[in-house]
Amino acid sequence: MGKTFSKPRALTDVPTHYCPGCTHGVAHRLVAETIDELGIRGKTVGIAPVGCAVLAYNYFDCDFQEAAHGRAPAMATGIKRVRPDLMVFTYQGDGDLASIGMGEIIHAANRGEKFTTIFINNAIYGMTGGQMAPTTMPGQRASTAPAGRDTGSTGMPVKMADLLSALMTPAYVTRQALLSPKHINRAKKAVKKAFEYQMNNTCFSFVELVSTCPTNWGMTPKDALKWAEDTLIPYYELGEFKTPEPEEEQ
Amino acid sequence: MQKEVQFAGFGGQGILLSAKLLAYAAMKQGYNVAWIPSYGPEMRGGTAYCTVVISDRLIGSPIIKTPGHLVAMNRPSLEKFAPAVKPGGIILINSSLIPVRSGRDDVTELVFPVNDVAIEAGTVKSANIVALSAFAAKSGLVDLETLRECIKEEFASKSKVIPINMDAFDRGVKIAQQ
Amino acid sequence: MAKVLMKGNEAIGEAAIKAGCLNYFAYPITPQSEVAEYLAKRLPDVNGTFVQGESEVAVGYMIFGAAGCGERVMTTSSSPGISLMSEALSYIAGARCPAVFVNIMRGGPGLGGILPSQGDYFQATKGGGHGDYHLLVMAPEGVQEAVEMTMKAFPLAEKYRGPVMILGDGLIGQMMEPVEFPDNLYAEPLNNDDWATSGMDKRGADKKNIVKSLFLNPKELNDNNLTLKAQYEQMKKEEVMSEAYNTDTDYKGLIVSYGTMSRVCRTAIDTMKEQGLEIGMIRPKTLFPFPEKEIYDAAAKESCKAVISIELSMGQMVEDVERCVRGIKPVEWYGECGGDIPAPETIADVVQSLLN
Numbered sequence: 001m002g003k004t005f006s007k008p009r010a011l012t013d014v015p016t017h018y019c020p021g022c023t024h025g026v027a028h029r030l031v032a033e034t035i036d037e038l039g040i041r042g043k044t045v046g047i048a049p050v051g052c053a054v055l056a057y058n059y060f061d062c063d064f065q066e067a068a069h070g071r072a073p074a075m076a077t078g079i080k081r082v083r084p085d086l087m088v089f090t091y092q093g094d095g096d097l098a099s100i101g102m103g104e105i106i107h108a109a110n111r112g113e114k115f116t117t118i119f120i121n122n123a124i125y126g127m128t129g130g131q132m133a134p135t136t137m138p139g140q141r142a143s144t145a146p147a148g149r150d151t152g153s154t155g156m157p158v159k160m161a162d163l164l165s166a167l168m169t170p171a172y173v174t175r176q177a178l179l180s181p182k183h184i185n186r187a188k189k190a191v192k193k194a195f196e197y198q199m200n201n202t203c204f205s206f207v208e209l210v211s212t213c214p215t216n217w218g219m220t221p222k223d224a225l226k227w228a229e230d231t232l233i234p235y236y237e238l239g240e241f242k243t244p245e246p247e248e249e250q
Numbered sequence: 251m252q253k254e255v256q257f258a259g260f261g262g263q264g265i266l267l268s269a270k271l272l273a274y275a276a277m278k279q280g281y282n283v284a285w286i287p288s289y290g291p292e293m294r295g296g297t298a299y300c301t302v303v304i305s306d307r308l309i310g311s312p313i314i315k316t317p318g319h320l321v322a323m324n325r326p327s328l329e330k331f332a333p334a335v336k337p338g339g340i341i342l343i344n345s346s347l348i349p350v351r352s353g354r355d356d357v358t359e360l361v362f363p364v365n366d367v368a369i370e371a372g373t374v375k376s377a378n379i380v381a382l383s384a385f386a387a388k389s390g391l392v393d394l395e396t397l398r399e400c401i402k403e404e405f406a407s408k409s410k411v412i413p414i415n416m417d418a419f420d421r422g423v424k425i426a427q428q
Numbered sequence: 429m430a431k432v433l434m435k436g437n438e439a440i441g442e443a444a445i446k447a448g449c450l451n452y453f454a455y456p457i458t459p460q461s462e463v464a465e466y467l468a469k470r471l472p473d474v475n476g477t478f479v480q481g482e483s484e485v486a487v488g489y490m491i492f493g494a495a496g497c498g499e500r501v502m503t504t505s506s507s508p509g510i511s512l513m514s515e516a517l518s519y520i521a522g523a524r525c526p527a528v529f530v531n532i533m534r535g536g537p538g539l540g541g542i543l544p545s546q547g548d549y550f551q552a553t554k555g556g557g558h559g560d561y562h563l564l565v566m567a568p569e570g571v572q573e574a575v576e577m578t579m580k581a582f583p584l585a586e587k588y589r590g591p592v593m594i595l596g597d598g599l600i601g602q603m604m605e606p607v608e609f610p611d612n613l614y615a616e617p618l619n620n621d622d623w624a625t626s627g628m629d630k631r632g633a634d635k636k637n638i639v640k641s642l643f644l645n646p647k648e649l650n651d652n653n654l655t656l657k658a659q660y661e662q663m664k665k666e667e668v669m670s671e672a673y674n675t676d677t678d679y680k681g682l683i684v685s686y687g688t689m690s691r692v693c694r695t696a697i698d699t700m701k702e703q704g705l706e707i708g709m710i711r712p713k714t715l716f717p718f719p720e721k722e723i724y725d726a727a728a729k730e731s732c733k734a735v736i737s738i739e740l741s742m743g744q745m746v747e748d749v750e751r752c753v754r755g756i757k758p759v760e761w762y763g764e765c766g767g768d769i770p771a772p773e774t775i776a777d778v779v780q781s782l783l784n
Contacts, residue, residue, distance in 0.1 A: 042629030045497070048640075057638045063625035065496045066640035067489065068519050074486035078493025079625070081477045082451045082501065086627050104489070107482035270604065274433050277606045284570075285433070285604035289459055289542070310695030312570075312603060312688070313769045 008032035010041050012061045021221025023178040023211040024052060027120060028059055030184070031089065034192045035062065038199060044087040045079055047072040049101075051093035052126040070101025073108035076115040087198060088115040095125045098134040098158050105164070109204050112169045116194045116205045119160060122213040123232060130216030134158040137231055141218075157235065161208045165241035169204070172197045173242040177210035177233060179225050186238075203244040210236050251306045253391055254314045258299035258331055259323025259344075264378030268321065269300040271382060271404060275397040276304040284312045297326060304391060321385050323364065323377070328352060342385050344377070360388050360426060367421050376418035383422030394423060431606040436571045436596065437462035439607045440504065440530055441470065443578035446609045448617065449500040449528065450476035453490040455483060455509060458542045459598035460532035463504040484509040488516025495525035496639035498624030500582050500617060504530035506598070507548050508539060510556070517591055518557025521656065522641030524623070526585035529563070530578070530594040532601035535767050543767025544598035544688055546740035552595050553716040553748070560653050562660050563593040564667060565715040567686045571605035573713075579613035584667065586618040588659045595715060597740065599688045599769065663717045670719035671711040673697060678731035679708035681783050682757075684723055684749045685738040686712045688769060693738055696775035707779055708732070715745070723752040733783060736760040738775060 007013060010032035018024045035041050044062040048054055050069035057064030067075045072090035080088045097105050097119050105117065124142060125131040132142035132149055135157050139148040149157075161175040172194055176187035187209055194205035210232050214224040257269040266287055273283040284303045301314045320335045321342040322328035332341055332352040340358045343351065346365035362384070368377035379401060386397050398419060405412050434442070441463045444452065452471060454464040464480065471478045481487035487503050491513075494501040505513060510531045520527055533548050535541035552565045564584055568574035577594050585592040621631040625639050643649035674697050675682075685693045690711040697707045710726050712719050727735045735757050737746035746761040753759050762778045764770050770778075 043627040045625045045627065047493075054642060057636075057640065061636055063627060063636050064638045064640075065493060065625050066523070066638070066642055067492075068515060071486070071489040071492075071516075074481065074489035075493035075496070077479060077481075077486075078453065078490035078495075078501070079497050081453075081479055081490070082494040082499040083497050083626070086497070103482060104486050107486065111479075270433065273604065277431065277433055283433070283604075283606060286599070287602055289598070289602045309605075309691075310698065311692040311772045312599065313692055313771055315771045315773075 008036045010035040010061050012059055014058060016059055017055060018052065019215040021212065021214040021224060022052075023122070023209070024120065026178045026184060027118060027209055027211065028056065030188045030191045031091070031118060032060065033188065034195050037192065038195055040087045040195070040199070043085060044089070047075050047088070047090040049090070049092040049096040051096045053091050053093060053120070054127065056091055070096050070099070071104055072096070073101065073104040073113070073117065077108055077111070077113050080113055080115045084114070084201070087195065089195070090115065090117045091120070092117060093120045093126065094122065094133045094135040095128075098160050106167070109164050109171055109206065110167050110169050112171065112204050114198055114201055114204065116198050117207070118191065119206065119208045120211050121160070121208055121236065122211040123157070124213050124216045126213050126216055135160075137235065159236060161206065161241045164206055170244040171203045171242055172205040172244060174206070174240045175208040175210065175236060175238050177228070177238055179210065179212070179228050179233070197244065208236075210238070252309070253304045253319070254317040255302045255304075255319045255321065255385070255391070256299060256314070256317040256331055257302070257321045257323075258297065258327030261298045263298070263323045264375070265298040265323065266300050267404070268378040268382040269302045271397065271400050272386065272392060273302045273304070274400045275392040276302075278396050278400065279393060281306060282309050284309050286312050286314070299327065299331070319385070319389060321381050322348065323381060324348065325350065340385065340389050342381055342388070344381065358388075360384060362425050367425065368418055371418040371421055372414040376415050379415050379418040380422040383419040384426040387423040387426035431608050433604050434571065434607050435462055435602060435604050436574050437504075437532065437601040438466040439571050439575050440578050440594070441466040443575040443609060444502045444528070445470065445474055445476065447500070447579040447582045447614060449502050449582055450474055451494050451499055451501040452476065452503065453479050453481055453487045453494070453501070454503050455481050455487050455505065457484075457506045457509045459534055459601050460504050460506045460530070462601070463530070484512035485515065488513035491527050491529075492516050492520050492523070492525060495520060495527040496523065496625050498620035498626050502528040502530065504532065506532045506534045507536050507545070510548065510551065514551070514556035517563065518559050518561060519641050520591050521557075521561035521563070522559060522652070523639050524589040524655075525591075525639060526582070526589055527591050528578070528581045528585055528594070529591055530596065533595065533597045535765060541767045542598065544740060544769060545765050545767065546597060546687060546689060547744070547765050548595065549715065549739065549741055549744035552593055553718070561656055562716050563591050564588065564663055564717075565593045565595050566669070566713060567595045567715050568600060569687055569690050569711065570600065571603060572607050574600055575607050575609060576613060579610070583615035583618075586620070588663065589623070590656070590659065595687070597688050660717070667714055668717045668719050668722075669713035670722045671713060672722065672726065673709040673711065674701065674706065675708040675710070675726055677706040677708065679706040679729070680731060680733050681707045681779055682726050682732050682735045683707060683709040683738055683779070684712070684735060684745065685709060686715065686745070689738055689740050692769060692772050693775055695772040696779065699772055700776050700779065705780065718748050718752070720752045723749060724754065727753045727757045732757060734758045734760060736762060736779060736782060739763045740769065741765050
């Protein structure tokens with residue numbers, strides 16, 4: 001019988017700390033496969049956020065820096081500007097990117113920094129224990145919104161891909177999901193495309209990945225997938241929001 | 251030997267540049283120099299003043315409360331700074347804009363219509379050069395030829411304005427020597 | 429090279445280039461914006477990189493990212509901006525990356541003012557950000573020394589793999605003085621292959637490098653802090669710089685003063701000397717490490733009746749001076765911090781009345 005599964009070279013052979021049913025592992029794998037396929041492991045620098053993925057540098061087998069909460073896009077700017085030959089990606093969650101790091105991501109995107117951001121949107125703070133995120137859905141319970149998110153006092157969930165695609169600077173902005181094999185195949189194509197835009201020095205590239213957090217949602221992994229499909233996907237529409245080529249926007 | 255010269259006027263009168271050119275010439279003659287501007291909101295069109303310190307030793311305090319000389323390009327500058335000038339110093343008064351005198355009898359006043367002289371040279375913009383050269387000639391603080399070279403260097407990238415400024419320079423020197 | 433007349437801020441920018449630092453990130457703030465204006469114009473000539481960040485917070489991390497790659501990098505700011513960068517400084521110290529920060533101090537707290545101040549002494553020498561770390565801090569007294577200290581800062585940052593700060597003030601930034609850029613202060617960058625995220629291909633390695641400040645294991649964190657501490661102890665042995673003035677006399681009083689303020693004190697000392705009163709001065713050129721022995725020895729001289737710390741703050745460095753003098757002589761303080769710099773006459777009056 002032939003080999004049907006193997007670990008990407010760009011991942012280390014260590015068990016992750018992620019919870020059962022968490023989609024971080026899938027997202028890691030998509031990025032690692034892309035690094036392998038493009039043959040860029042030796043010139044890639046990843047940036048770990050503060051959040052569940054803070055230890056991502058233990059799982060990826062390439063150079064890594066660890067940012068303060070929300071500041072990964074500023075760090076990526078620093079790296080990419082002084083070493084344009086390196087391939088740089090940030091890997092950030094929704095508390096990190098859409099709350100404390102909102103300023104950094106907007107400005108990096110607007111400057112058209114030539115790095116790639118992988119944005120994990122699971123509508124909750126994970127590592128700190130299920131607090132409300134800017135992406136938490138109306139009525140969704142969180143430890144800091146025990147009665148469910150009240151949009152009257154906390155506003156509506158932030159749609160990052162939509163927001164970033166409104167900037168005038170050319171960019172690749174897409175939202176995909178990690179809820180089914182079909183989603184994952186599409187997400188893989190998007191991640192690869194994002195890295196290719198960077199490789200060709202074309203533009204900033206941003207891949208939002210709608211993900212699950214069974215632990216902090218208080219659901220089984222299976223129920224979490226269904227809830228995400230029923231609740232998140234109608235609000236966080238999937239698709240390509242922006243590409244740098246004007247004709248493709250039509 | 252240490253000499254201090256305060257240049258003062260409206261923002262836009264070229265105060266900082268006159269002071270810089272004086273410092274530059276003194277530096278070329280081998281002196282220690284410091285150019286100390288006022289900075290902040292004043293630089294947006296209000297009062298500008300700047301002190302140049304010229305010394306044959308290391309310059310200690312760059313904070314000069316009583317300058318040796320004053321070049322006053324407008325009335326508020328004269329009224330504010332004239333009382334602090336050390337006895338025996340020179341006070342240049344731009345009578346185009348200042349209808350009064352320093353009220354001091356222990357200083358040498360050099361009074362003439364700097365703006366009008368500059369207009370005769372071709373543009374009122376060269377008033378700072380007229381004042382600078384007149385002051386330099388009167389005080390003897392720096393060599394006039396060295397100062398002239400410094401002005402040419404400063405305007406090297408705008409060579410069109412060099413002749414006007416040289417004319418302004420000569421007019422200032424002539425008035426001071428009368 | 430012939431001397432040129434330059435503003436302190438511009439000279440610091442040129443000094444960075446002369447030191448081989450072609451990477452600069454900054455955010456505008458008075459009274460140091462001329463550094464960014466100068467380098468925005470100058471860096472393209474030398475294939476350098478300048479990014480105006482969206483905030484000092486972001487700039488701090490641009491510096492962290494660039495430094496983490498092992499590249500020479502600098503930022504400049506003024507007091508409120510340094511507060512915002514202090515978070516990044518803590519991370520950079522923890523992750524052990526070399527970088528140069530210049531603080532052209534203005535008055536505080538809060539927005540304070542824009543005139544010269546030395547109110548950030550505590551912030552620079554004792555912390556600023558969270559956690560157990562120090563910056564190596566150098567304090568120039570004028571434009572030439574600002575140039576020399578900026579040029580020395582890069583090799584020092586690499587030697588200790590940590591952030592180095594130049595602590596100037598608004599006057600040094602704004603003033604023009606003749607300067608030259610000593611070629612001998614240029615030093616080749618140290619080999620950083622063993623730690624920087626320069627890309628595995630570039631260093632021909634098959635092992636990744638990780639730049640991080642998170643150590644969840646208590647032993648690892650303690651070890652990292654012990655490494656930092658060992659470096660601070662080494663700095664205390666090898667990097668202390670100070671200047672003694674008029675200490676070959678039987679001085680009756682000893683001034684400790686740094687930066688712009690020390691120049692005023694020097695003039696005051698000259699004036700008092702003419703009037704028959706000898707006063708000595710120790711001018712710390714490094715504020716961390718602090719010239720502890722130099723100050724103790726100078727205070728211990730029999731003729732010296734008292735020590736006075738003169739600073740543009742409400743009494744910050746005086747705490748270190750007291751520590752160094754160890755109670756053998758009385759230690760006093762004088763200072764102003766609204767933006768006006770006391771005149772030499774004021775200093776002379778203060779010193780004379782103190783000794784009477």
